[in-house]
Amino acid sequence: MRKITGIILSLFLVLGIWGSLEAQKVKTVDGVKYIQNGRKPSAPKGIPTKFSLKVEATIGYDDDPDKSLAEVGFFVVGDNGKIYATDVKARKVMVFDTDGNFVGQIGKEGQGPGEFTMPSLIQISPDNELMIEDGASRRIAFFTMEGEFIRNLNLIKGGTLGLTSLFVDKNWNYAGRQMVLDGQTMLLELMTFDKDLNSLASIDSTEIQIPVPGSGKKMNLMDFIQVYMFNPDGNLMYGVNKDYEIMVYDLQGKHLLSIQKEFKPVKVTPEDIEEMTERLAAFSGMAGGVNLMDLFEFPKEFPPYQGFFLDDQGRIFVRTWEKGEGEDEYWTDVFDKEGRFFTRFVHKSELRIIDGDTAYGVEENEDGYRLIKRYSVAWSK
DSSP: OOOOOSHHHHHHHBOSOOEEETTEEEEEETTEEEEEEOSSOOOOTTSOOEEEEEEEEEESOOSSGGGSOSSEEEEEEOTTSOEEEEETTTTEEEEEOTTSOEEEEESEESSSTTEESSEEEEEEOTTSOEEEEETTTTEEEEEOTTSOEEEEEEOOOTTSSEEEEEEEOTTSOEEEEEEEEETTEEEEEEEEEOTTOOEEEEEEEEEEEOOOTTSSOOEEGGGGOEEEEEOTTSOEEEEESSSSEEEEEOTTOOEEEEEEEOOOOOBOOHHHHHHHHHHHHHHGGGTTTOOGGGTEEOOSBOOSEEEEEEOTTOOEEEEEEEEOSSTTOEEEEEEOTTSOEEEEEEESOEEEEEETTEEEEEEEOTTSOEEEEEEEEEEEO
């Protein structure tokens, strides 16, 4: 949240005045529109605010481990109804039909064309291709929706460790984090790029101190939480782990909008630390023998939210760290496309996609596996 110091300076910068919008307050400061929401949702009369999910299919669970997801990373759903998912633990990309049946695998482990060492982000390109980012090799592999390898896109730029988590919009513009290492300091710079990966703008940067294993120094696990994605207008939505705020920028880095919400911080409990430690231990083998638990520390409080996404209507779903009464339940705040907080619900699912009356999310089953589930969606008043 931008803080403007000095009464005189504020008078010059404030171009608009505070207005009321149900439980929201709206102002314009230095050309940026701010929507401030209270803790309680406020919905315009007559719109549906009750949200419910019903499980229709489980994707990624089979008695055969070769047909099961060990640790789902990202996934997409094609126009053909197939679900394409990266398995960050098993280091492969798996394909399932709409009912959750395993139908094939894309690529294989390795460093050659169409091979991966650590597949992570997966998305569908503007030309209806599968884009699979290999976090270890710093490249994106393009495939047809049938799984045929097309080409690689190199993400290594001179003088840097390369780009990571590169999202594409409908016009082949990109947004991603550029990594620069300077001694024991890593700079993560969120940037926008054109289709040829020429830099357009720098949105934000974060400095992270990298501890040496065995030194006793650790870094905050939550410092890596940065959420960003393109909205249907081609603008970048961005949030960090400090404030309950979603900022909107154009490709040239102009700050257009900030959606803010009051929240009550959630304390990190010993049980939370135990759970996160177990998950880190599961990935220690992927870090070249380095014990990840020797590198990370845990904050006293969780960030305002875990992540957010947009549904097909432009509504914003923000999964918080506020726990429900049931095991693994968390509250999700829902904002309309204008940024007004109008409802919330509690559920186990980490929702990722909502398209019409169908949703997809990730849930942990009784055996501790995080699996994809397909739901039917219902809105009511």
